[in-house]
Amino acid sequence: MKKRFLRRLLRVLAVIVLLFGLLFAYLVWVSDIPAPKIKDTAALQLQRQQPDTGLYTIGNSWFRKSNSGLYELYVEGAPFERGVINGKLSKELVQLQEDYFSAQINKMVPSKFYRHFLKYFIGFFNRKLPDYVAEEYKEEIYGVSRSASDNYGYIGDKYQRILNYHSAHDIGHALQNLALVGCTSFGTWGAASADSTMIIGRNFDFYVGDDFAKNKIIEFVNPSSGYKFMSVTWGGFTGVVSGMNEQGLTVTINAAKSSYPTGAATPVSLVAREIVQYAKNISEAIAIANRRKMFVSESFLVGSAADNKAVIIEKTPDSLSVYDPNKNAILCTNHFQSSAFWNSEPNKEMREKSSSVYRYNRLNQLLTANGKNSVQKTIDILRDYRGMNNADIGLGNEKAVNQFIAHHSIVFEPQKLRVWVSTAPWQLGPYICYDLKKIFAMRGMNKNTEVNEAALTIPADSLIYTPQFKRFEQFRAYRAKIENGEQIDPDSLVAENPTFYNSYIIAGDYSYKQKDYKKAIPYYQKALMLEIANHGEREHAKLMLKKAQEKLQQ
Secondary structure, three states: OHHHHHHHHHHHHHHHHHHHHHHHHHHHHOOOOOOOOOOOOHHOOOOOOEOOOOEEEOEEHHHEEEOOOEEEEEEEOOOHHHHHHHHHHOOHHHHHHHHHHHHHHHOOOOOOOHHHHHHHHHHHHOOOOOOOOHHHHHHHHHHHHHHOOOOOOOOOHHHHHHHHHHHHHHHHHHOOOOOOOOOOEEEEOHEEEOOOOOOOEEEEEEEEOOHOOOOOOOEEEOOOOOOOOEEEOHHHOOOOEEEEEOOOEEEEEEEEEOOOOOOOOOOOOHHHHHHHOOOOOOOHHHHHHHOOOOOOOOOOOOOOOOOOOOEEEEEEOOOOOEEOOOOOEEEEEOOOOOOOOOOOHHHHHHHHHHOOHHHHHHHHHHHHOOOOOHHHHHHHOHHHHHHOOOOOOOOOOOOOOOOOOOOOEEEHHHHOOOOEEEOOOOOOOOOEEHHHHHHHOOOOOOOOOOOOOOHHEEOOOOHHHHHHHHHHHHHHHHHHHHOOOOOHHHHHHHHHOOOOOOHHHHHHHHHHOOHHHHHHHHHHHHHHHOOOHHHHHHHHHHHHHHHHHHHHHO
């Protein structure tokens, strides 16, 4: 009887092992994304040259590092060709960016087992991704991927990895609603601007670790079809998150609350890329957004020199709406504003439980107080770190316009084809100006020279020279030590940023983990008295306070 039971048990186990083996084989098979077929691969033979110290070229295309710390890249040609050139010119940054990205993933998902599972889950989820990416962009991404690192073959082949990285924002945003993206953007024109021309500013608050934001690339693209355009990007990334084309059309993206996705679709950044490459006005931008399927919800703030105004294209996986304020200013945080989506359940949740409405109101308050807008005033707003009515809510609060996590901050003057890009730290360093008319009139570069408009540089914010900022840097250093498992005095951490609620939540969590429940309790109590950014963190503080009190009573 016992032997018969064991035989049955072994048979059941064998079936289970077989099923898991077949599932694993299926996941491996479906996650294998075929590379596009390239008719002319001659570009692979191109070699980068170094005509001057710090300058690399291939034909008319060039790559250099500005004295500002920003990298500058100009590429031209057909899709595969410009992808190959992009990759060869910025090869070191393509590989370094993947190192940074992988290190952050390892930090966020420390378990090797779960990372391995995540690899096949993303592969399965994105198995039909190529069906939603234009052939042009697949070829360009494939060209860039030829310069990718050889160290990550265990994740996937080079093309598969670089293509999937273009949807990393979407997957993280949709599946976990991570606080990676909490962007702020706005625009003024006509009577709201000092010289009546359009001004658009935005903070791209996309945080994947400090290293990820180190090597920003200001890319100037002269494609074989469509309009010339610029964007702020990073190594290996061909999508657009902030960009403007030669027609004076701008596009920036702001994440909105999403439902859980059911399958792959076009990455948001590639929709924005198509808009900035092929649209000359708002109606053309809307048409492009309308024909692309996305699996997350997003706001595209589109400014147009031709229309002399800006609108917000609000897009969900199922539908699209256009928000036009019908006045000379537009504001965008992370909730939808059109009547079509205002009362949708995801949008109501975003308004009620996130920092979006508070940040919107603060942005509106600053714009109203500033009077007629200018580039300098726009930058001042993008740098503002206070709460409503100038309240001290601590440095790094998500409710502030400046959250001290921005990958970049940018200001556009569409009619003048000028753009200002922030330099480190965050948006506090100087803003460097580029004149697109001059950049796109260049024909190659043989001598390493600055291409920005030095006379139009906006100086650094004086905050970086203050004791307050030094204390904030020390706060971040203490926080990093906690994240790395090191021991600190939590009182020292909160002393460096005493009006920031998260200082006390971090100190409370640290003390709780150290089983010092008596010390954790007042930290949580203090946090709950301050301006907490979102519902999730408030509920966390409440829960941990209750748990600490219960532990103390045991």
